[in-house]
Amino acid sequence: MSERYDIAIVGSGPAGITAAINAKIRNKKIILFGYENLSNKLYLAPRIDNYVGFHGIRGKELAEKFKAHLDEMDIEITYERPDNIYAMGDYYAIMINGKLYEATALILATGIQFGKPFRGEAEFLGRGVGYCATCDAPLYKGKTVTIIGYNKESIEEANYVSELAEKVYFVPMMKEEYSLNHNIEVIQDKPVEIVGSTKVEKLVLKNSEIQSDGIFILRDSVPPDQLVPGLLVEDAHIKVNRDMETNLEGCYAAGDVTGKPYQYLKAMGEGQVAALNAVAYLERRKLNSDGVSNPTEGK
């Protein structure tokens, strides 16, 4: 049903766009997910002195040059944000709000995530702690749910959950205005720890505690191993080898997401290596499938 891309690239920072440019030169069918300004980190850099050939350039200026380069090569950015990517075996299934994209190879160039998980978060993941309230809401019919919300989407999710759960608490972690259903109780406090025995029992905040059967944490960016289940992550970075291969076949990673140093040229070099190896992977697979199909043709 959905067309299959050769390579999906997630992230439009220096690593992702370099990967896209190199894959495109090799004539691969690509899809690049990201943002209009490419990368906040690039856009906001006041002055860059270590980008060879552009001493003293501003991040914004460099971003504009990058965009011109993409335009020149007819590379479009898809302004969407993959929620989950599943390794299906011979392809990757990329889910965005229930919509599905398919790609044979995958390059992760999502940059680094700030913010540490709460105490108890990892321990109770799947035993009351979750990252997608709408996904699991029906399991909380008649129960108490707490939502820690970092963005606009978390408001929508809270409102939806409040139609099913008996009681919903909302802990806002953002500054913007929001409007919640009247039956949601807002708690203005700072989450500290998630506590329970075999499953979640309560959320401990700086000045209070909430008894709760479920706690959903809705952040802007999910850790890479949440984005791609089964991906091997070490010290919060995706584990790669010199070829930028991850532990999942056909999945590559590049840029800050693979580890320090966090620098433009390192990110771009890795993006290039990742793209070239993804191309080699596609060619290997093609050879293999030809090799298998030839004998059965009986010639």
Next chain:
Amino acid sequence: MVMEVNQGNFNEVIKDTVPVLVDFWAPWCGPCKMLGPVLEEVAVELEGKMKVTKLNVDENQEISMEYGVSSIPTVLVFKEGALVDRFVGFMPKAAIIQKLEKHI
């Protein structure tokens, strides 16, 4: 082949002499839809060594409650009726097989 289990046959099925995997799923759950075909492949690969089954949580809420399934997909592994392992969320085939190997 992935067998459908429910309130009626659950307790019988998990007592099998080979280890039994139960996939807790629901029709409204996206990741469950992706895990389904992967488990079909697992079932083929582990034919004779492990029984692969699935349970619809919407239709079998008591069992889901009993095992504290609060997020789906959740996969439970039973050995002669005793729960020996559980994992939550989608996982690629190789990772699932690796996790199951110690039980077979």
